[in-house]
Amino acid sequence: MSSQVAKAARRVTHELHGIVVSAGLMQKTVKVRVGGQRWNKIINKWFADPKHYLVHDPNSSLRTGDVVSIVPGWPTSKHKRHVVKNIIAPYGTPTEERPPIPTLEERIAEREAQQAAKRERRARTEGEQKE
Structure with a gap:
């Protein structure tokens, strides 16, 4: 499992800080606003x-x-990547x-357990189809 932690730690290239703008409307999902600026070349001003x-x-x-820090993770759904x-x-x-x-180690352990259960289900269904 330590190799999984090391791989995940290397994958975290940047940590973003933002404010939770919507919580409690979706299950296990929040919307976070991360600040940024864009330069307008015509007006010569940051917006x-x-x-x-x-x-x-x-x-x-x-x-x-809440003010939170978010990191990239596994794709959880179509639009959730953090x-x-x-x-x-x-x-x-x-x-x-x-x-x-949950910490990174806890999230990795949970993901490995889910994938092991998925492999077991696949092996069981493939065995039933061959019979």
């Missing part, structure tokens, strides 16, 4: 250009207004009263 990401929140521990790393500044209820955010 705000925020970007929104759908982020996987495994334990539904985030609330609207996962919550930690809460930088909670808004409202303190983090001690919320479900914990």
Whole structure:
């Protein structure tokens, strides 16, 4: 499993910080706004250009207004490609009263368990089809 952790750690090329703008409307998913700027060549001025990401929140521990750090992860659905790393500044209820955010090792272990179950199901169905 340590090789999986090392591979995942190498894959994390950048960590983004943003504000949760929508939480509780989707299961295990939040929308995070990450700030950015864009230069307008005609006016010669920087303009705000925020970007929104759908982020996987495994334990539904985030609330609207939280400042969080997100990292790239496995594709969870069609539009979710990032996962919550930690809460930088909670808004409202303190983090001690919320479900914990899983660490990288816990997420890798859960993914390996899911893939092992999937391999087992495939082997079982292939065995039934051959008979």
